Amino acid sequence: MGTALVYHEDMTATRLLWDDPECEIERPERLTAALDRLRQRGLEQRCLRLSAREASKEELGLVHSPEYVSLVRKTQVLGEEELQALSGQFDAIYFHPSTFHCARLAAGAGLQLVDAVLTGAVQNGLALVRPPGHHSQRAAANGFCVFNNVAIAAAHAKQKHGLHRILIVDWDVHHGQGIQYLFEDDPSVLYFSWHRYEHGRFWPFLRESDADAVGRGQGLGFTVNLPWNQVGMGNADYVAAFLHLLLPLAFEFDPELVLVSAGFDSAIGDPEGQMQATPECFAHLTHLLQVLAGGRVCAMLEGGYHLESLAESVCMTVQALLGDPAPPLSGLMVPCQSALESIQSARAAQAPYWKSLQLQGQCGQVLGCRIPPQAPCSGYDSELSLDVTPVPTSPSTHSPEGRPPPLLPGGPTCKAAAPAPAPSSLLDQLCLCPAPSVRTTVALTAPDITLVLPPDVIQQEGSALREETEAWARPHESLVREEALTALGKLLYLLDGMLDGQVNSGIAATPASAAAATLDVAIQRGLSHGAQRLLCVALGQLDRPPDLAHDGRTLWLNIGGKEAAALSMFHVATPLPVMTGGFLSCILGLVLPLAYGFQPDLVLVALGPGHGLQGPHAALLAAMLRGLAGGRVLALLEEDSTPQLAGILARVLRGEAPPSLGPSSVASPEDVQALMYLRGQLEPQWKMLQVRLIAEGPLPWGPALPQRSVGRAGQVSAENQLQCRRPAARLLPAPPPVVPSSPGGLKSAKVGAFTPQK
Ligand code: X5A
Ligand code: ZN
Secondary structure, three states, X not given: OEEEEEEOHHHHOOOOOOOOOOOOOOOOHHHHHHHHHHHHOOOHHHOEEEEOOOOOHHXXXXXXXXXXXXXXXXXXXXXXXXXXXXXOOOEOOOOOOOHHHHHHHHHXXXXXXXXXXXXXXXXXXXXXXXXXXXXXXXOEOEOOEOOOHHHHHHHHHHHHHOOOOEEEEEXXXXXXXXXXXXXXXXXXXXXXXXXXXXXXXXXXXXXXXXXXXXXXXXXXXXEEEEEEOOOOOOHHHHHHHHHHHHHHHHHHHOOOEEEEEEOOOOEOOOOOOOOOEOHHHHHHHHHHHOOOHHHOEEEEEOOOOOHHXXXXXXXXXXXXXXXXXXXXXXXXXXXXXHHHHHHHHHHHHHHHHOHHHHHHHHHHHHXXXXXXXXXXOOOOOOOOOOOOOOOOOOHHHHOHHHOOOOOOOOOOOOOOOOOOXXXXXXXXXXXXXXXOOEEEEEEOOOOOOOOOOOOOEEEEXXXXXHHHHHHHHOOOHHXXXXXXXXXXXXXXXXXXXXXXXXXXXXXXEEOHHHHHHHHHHHHHHHHHOOOOOEEEEEEOOOOOOOOOOOOOOEEXXXXXXXXXXXXXXXXXXXXXOOOHHHHHHHXXXXXXXXXXXXXXXXXXXXXXXXXXXXXXXXXXXXXXXXXOHHHOEEEEEEOOOOHHHHHHHHHHHOOOOOOOOOOOEOOOHHHHHHHHHHHHHHOOXXXXXXXXXXXXXXXXXXXXXXXXXXXXXXXXXXHHEOOXXXXXXXXXXXXXXXXXXXXXXOOOOOEOOEEEOO
């Protein structure tokens, strides 16, 4: 299934006819700049192009009053002076004789996109529209917006497709107060907006844009506002907001559809937003949303006034929708103090309504913390700079100042000197090189596994040279057996393909008895072959290789250990959470913050003996880890894993959405305790873990938690089912077969000894 791009060139017609400094930034070139860049990058050609239609009177009536719609209709025949006079009755609005036509196309484009996604014609898509919509209200135009495109699409998805849970993510830098007003008491629409607020001193200057506006009546807790009180918010702040606020609620809500009010005035260079997030950040935000709702994501353009920044950010969004790996984020991944305060106050305001926030809140109190004085945002008054893509990771990304401090109090000595800022690091290359032609390769050893692989996933036949394989195997007793050697040879060949940039991601299998040794070799090989920072997520009974250096080049994370323990900041173990809710908070609250903070250029994820992970959980983990290292992820499986597990991993690694997990369960007390313990240990060093303001300096290291048996994620007891935040469950109707699918997608390619799967 592909990606739709909905557009109509008529939407370039509306424009400002008189002098108005506030409105002049909303101009036709916004659309043409974005579209031209999509064409230049070959992205438009990979999408299913849909020509926008006009929304009908009835469809506009889902959200707007009939009187307002006819008022806007009448602007078609007004002269310039009358248009200007009418415009003056609204805040930040201009009308043009073409406004009614354009605004009906903009709303219609959203409807077409939602129909294409909900009928199964495409997986996801973007509507490139003008005028924008999210400020528009039942009977009022506002902030360049005439009809509320996203709100109309949501109402339509409910009415025509029978949906019960829709998530709206408004990443535009302005508060979409229009959407908030329209769904304020509606529990079937969860509305999330972050916005420049500056304690109420930024447009639209509304008290109800603050974090304590959480909805009303039945809709309490279904409005989520994250006000930014300083400008200069960047990649780390945005990712932290997703990991620690939006995504926990979104998983608990379990949406059937995600609508994005995709304004790019929240990107660097924009004159309205004054923020610092780089275009690649939007690939990550999109990627993070694609794990929801089975990947049904409909993005609709809102703001975005710096043409260069807008065009790049639109490309990043479409790339992610197409399933391409996200380029690594540049800059230090340390959220600023003001962002942390905002995230914390939104979490506090929402905590009464969301189980996923409650348990952690309690633990925060147990740990006891004091609030440090406010620090300014990094880069808050810095000069705007927007690199023309590709944006190379600046050497400062790798500088020691940004790395966590070298020594952990109480932990073993570990030298965390930052890896030398090698100009040839994979991370730098990732930014400069085109994506590998082969996206995913599967190197399996058991030929009897009948894998149903997507056509562009390559089955690898090749193997490393025998002598080389034996040399790597020599120190390991468990690698002397012939089967283990064969598997290792294939793994080394695949790993080399990834490190040399021929292949993006892969899956390799190994006999269970050789899993630990094979992983050890894979780490050594990765580090000696160009990886600067290697993240290893080991599930099940896999011990950290004994001679792995504590030099900051490897971050070892074991999920499935007996107890939660941080032996150093680069060596972390946690038990496998028992409940789905615990698994999710482990991923969002521990694994991804560490991973984003570490900025690896290679990720190994090993499902070792007794990993206990169910397919959907493994798929979610792999899908989310794919956001790191430019998608350079190697999954290591046991040979006797089911074809289903290998198949689902192959699909998410090539960019398909993981299946949704369904109703969530709350985390067990043990899950929460383990997570809180590790956060307490690691927060001082890994700033992306922070969800509350903690004391400057390290927290005291407490005693290790008592041992507990290894549980299984996903076993949900009835009393732990969450019902309250999930309005009436109802399955989506089976998508009827519809129209042509996207012509895009990567073709099978033959590279070296990689041969296409039949
Ligand atoms: C859609 C959008 C902004 C209006 C700003 C008025 N509107 N000062 O970004
Ligand atoms: Zn905006």
